Amino acid sequence: MADRYEAKETGFSWNENADDTVANGADPEKMSGLDDFRWEGVFWMWERRFIGNTGGPCQKWNMRREWRGRPAGKRELYYSGVDRRIHLLGAEEGWIEIGHFSGLGSIGEIRMFDTNHNGFFDRWEVYLGGNPLPVRVTTVQDEQVKPIDLNLKR
Numbered sequence: 001m002a003d004r005y006e007a008k009e010t011g012f013s014w015n016e017n018a019d020d021t022v023a024n025g026a027d028p029e030k031m032s033g034l035d036d037f038r039w040e041g042v043f044w045m046w047e048r049r050f051i052g053n054t055g056g057p058c059q060k061w062n063m064r065r066e067w068r069g070r071p072a073g074k075r076e077l078y079y080s081g082v083d084r085r086i087h088l089l090g091a092e093e094g095w096i097e098i099g100h101f102s103g104l105g106s107i108g109e110i111r112m113f114d115t116n117h118n119g120f121f122d123r124w125e126v127y128l129g130g131n132p133l134p135v136r137v138t139t140v141q142d143e144q145v146k147p148i149d150l151n152l153k154r
Helices: none
Strands: 010-015 063-068 077-080 085-088 093-099 106-113 123-128 136-139 145-148
Touching: 010 085, 063 085
Parallel strands: none
Antiparallel strands: 010 063, 063 093, 077 085, 077 145, 093 106, 106 123, 123 136
16 A cells, blocks of 8 residues: 555655664663664654654654655665665655664765655765764766565565
8 A cells, every 4th residue: 555655755764773872662681682673763763854743753864765756656765876776766855864873873864865856765874973074976877776576576
């Protein structure tokens, strides 16, 4: 049903690493030393882009978020050979705030953009610390994409 839900906008979340600032419903007595990657952390966070019928509890750090503001009748994903990640087709922007794992604080952020509006990210900006200017900007002409078939029977 979620794959065919007519959405005015779509958010995509991908857990890249743990977030030491939240437990995401973990029960310390049942953890047995393993990280808790329960579903609560994958919900959409009400920062930057508000999407109705979403919200916490959420993992903020090390969770890649991608946003598509145009209506879509189904969710489509693609693999990028540039950053070797799965992305939401048609996402206009994405971001991941990096930090708060292994006892570290905030490290920085990576922002992604579809600057030519073809449905694929073609620009990545890397920010370190609280610096408002990117320390690295990468823009590509060939996004090196491969569509992902979500039909599990195939």
